[in-house]
Amino acid sequence: MPQVADILIPLALDTAYSYAVPTGLTLKDGDVVQIPLGPRETIGVVWGVEDRASGGNLRPVSGAIEVAPLSEPLRRLVDWLARYTLAPKGSALAMALRLPDENARTEIVRIGVRSAGKPASRPTKAREKVLAVAADGEVRGKSALAKEAGVSLSVVDGLIDDGALETIALVPEPVALPPDPDFPRQMPLSEAQAEAAAKLIAAFDTVSPFPQMQGEDRDDLAVGAVSSKGEAEDRPQDEAHPRTFPHDPLLPGSAPNGGGAALSSQAGRGDSHEVPRAILLEGVTGSGKTEVYFEAVAECVRRGRQALVLMPEIALTAQFLDRFAARFGVRPATWHSGIGGRRRERLRAGVAAGEVSVVVGARSALFLPFTDLGLIVVDEEHESAYKQEDGVHYHARDMAVVRGRLEGCPVVLASATPSIESRVNTQRGRYGHIVLPERFGGRRLPDITAIDMRLDKPERGRFLSPPMVAAVKKAVADGEQALLFLNRRGYAPLTLCSACGHRYQCRNCSTWLVEHRFRRALVCHHCGYTERKPEACVECGTFDHLTPCGPGVERIAEEAAELFPDKRIIVLSSDFPGGTERLRQELEAVAAGECDIVIGTQLVAKGHNFPYLTLVGVLDADIGLTSGDPRAAERTFQLLQQVTGRAGRGERPGRALVQTYQPDHPVIAALLSGEAERFYEEEIHAREAAGLPPFGRLAALIVSAAQREVAEAHGQAMARVADPPPGIMVLGPAEAPLALVRGRYRFRLLVKTDRGIDIQSYLRDWLARSPKPRGNTKVTIDVDPQSFL
DNA sequence: AATATAAAATGA
DNA sequence: CATTTTATATTA
DSSP states (O other), X not given: OOEEEEEEOSSSOSSOEEEEEOTTOOOOTTOEEEEEETTEEEEEEEEXXXXXXXXXXXXXXXEEOSSOOOOHHHHHHHHHHHHHHTOOHHHHHHHHOOOOOHHHHSOOOOEEEEEOSSOOSSOOHHHHHHHHHHTTOOOEEHHHHHHHHXXXXXXXXXXXXXXXXXXXEOOOOOSOOOOOTTOOOSSOOOHHHHHHHHHHHHGGGTSOOGGGOOTHHHHTTOXXXXXXXXXXXXXXXXXXXXXXXXXXXXSTTOOTTSGGGGOOSSTXXXXXXXXXXXXXXXXXXXXXXXXXXXXXXXXXXXXTOEEEEEOOGGGOOHHHHHHHHHHHSSOOEEEOTTOOHHHHHHHHHHXXXXXXXXXXXXXXXXXXXXXXXXEEEEETTTOGGGEEOSSSOXXXXXXXXXXXXXXXXXXXEEESSOOHHHHHHHHTTSEEEEEEOSOGGGOOOOEEEEEETTTSOOOTTOOSOHHHHHHHHHHHHTTOEEEEEOOOOSSBSEEEETTTOOBOBOTTTSSBOEEETTTTEEEOTTTOOEEEOOSBOTTTOOBSOEEEESOOHHHHHHHHHHHSTTSOEEEEOTTXXXXXXXXXXXXXXXXXXXXXXXXXXXXXXXXXXXXXXXXXXXXXXXXXXXXXXXXXXHHHHHHHXXXXXXXXXXXXXXXXXXXXXXXXXXHHHXXXXXXXXXXXXXXXXXXXXXXXOSSXXXXXXXXXXXXXXXXXXXXXXXXXXXXXOTTEEEEEOSEEEOEEXXXXXXXXXXXXXXXXXXXXXXXXXXXXXXXOOXXXXXXXXXXXXXXXX
């Protein structure tokens, strides 16, 4: 019987294409094959094979490619991802299968050298130094040998020509050395840590393994799928998303025991005996969460299975890798966007072969071809960096929960400041919850005190209030480190001419230009537009009347330098002069105590630990509280809790001072009292009272109008949704100003649907049926289905 | 994504 | 009307 294979191609195609399987070729699901597509050849993955006559008009599969096939859980993850994010299946596949890089194919053989045992014909001082180093007979890289001997490369080359050194092809170093789960640890776990670790380890035996997953479970893998009414929201409907593949247990309607009708949204929900989909590991800053989940990683390795630790890219620091090495004896294999070429391919191959047991990586590591995944840890689970906002829109934390269920392995979400989603999920019993309420080693959390800026005013033109100045003065006098936190890059967020009142604005974005004094430029933080800072006002021509309004970190540095002239001050922000490598070095230097006062943006709140830091001064806690973002309060609270938590993690106790104009604001009050729980309760209630779900499946609908004149003719550049289509709830704003972004007017609003429909095509159809706007306006819709509220 | 085809703009 | 640029459709 001839065979037909359904091949999914890693392109923006939503359906698999059928190809004839040539006689003599055996294919099974997941195999990677080469296929003709139009006039060219590409690769694809077998998504299904059927015994049937091809009908004669199908093109044949060209051949199989000798790489590890995609495992069933990974294929199901692709299906799930595509459906959940409304992305074409092929695009989802492209996350897990990248076309083989031609550069990576050609193996680069590194040449090593070692002593040939005979002396140099004409010995020189430099040559002797090299031979002395090489005398041990070890093989070294050429440059490594030259560096060790303190000579230049040409000396080594000369000795090779001379015959005193012999060359040897280096075996490529392994992508990762095996971590040792029983490596002697330097610091014993605290009682609380040991207890938490034991709970995590117990989870290895309670997760439901993959083959048993069935019934309502299948549909209910969803992670962010709870509305205010607590009903499932993301149950896709068959008619909106016709099934293409013969057997896909994740899709409703294909269950052996009755299909879609049995998929009650109530079934299985809220059952306390149900196995949790993930475990939230919540530990205050300094509680040693990492050490706790390292124990789960160790247990996973002991069981011979693979572990994946996801981190936001910025948190993948040398500091973290060293902590890993202190526990496991070696640094882990790492995966992030910067890893390319051969290294990337070899790591993939190592993971697929099961040789690499632990991978620490950024969100894209989620799609690595693990053969036997036994644990996923999502560190800093609240981080918004887990959201991919271009291409396929997905949230890596949530997809980690999905992959964990598909692989039948525990998923640990770790954070000091968990997201609202995870809190709600723990409240509802969907996620387990382990709490570490106290710091490791008996250290205390920093005392947080507010400075009411209405009472303690800074001097004119200054931004540090007297109590803040006094606290910094005392800390540095005692030889301690102080951090002044202000989440604003540059010198001043707004520049105006005091002669004519002209405000410098971005020509693309309707935002104010931020002065960067070091660079002598005005910069738009929205689109990156930069112009030289003018000598005279561009509007009225007056000299010396450009006035900076408000502070940025550069301006604070200026003030601090005047107040503390003999102290070492450093400014750390993402636009650090000298690039990321220099920035990394500076962060290390600060951690080593080579600095007295750090002035930083949110960059310093994440990833790095500063053991000498005892004082954190938040210069403006109110930033971000008034923005239109519905998550503003949550984000601000998390950021402030993270940054104040930097203090006092070393020997000496820490404290934090918070400058604010609204000490009674719920966010500030919660921060001061340390009552995070209550804050989140209130936040969740507030959202429900406002008719918003605590979170849900949302789409941001972006309407772009092509022409400025037309947009402005339409009622003062305001756009509105007069009549949303049924099934779509507009969360707001119903009417909003058009923002000019890269030459196009855009209008962004949040919509929500509780139906399993394809939001994008649904809205397109609705738009096509709506009355057309006058003039030459082109309206397009772009949907971002992963913008969780 | 790569390629084919259609449509629009350019130019003598 | 041929040539070049740009937008849109197709790939099994």
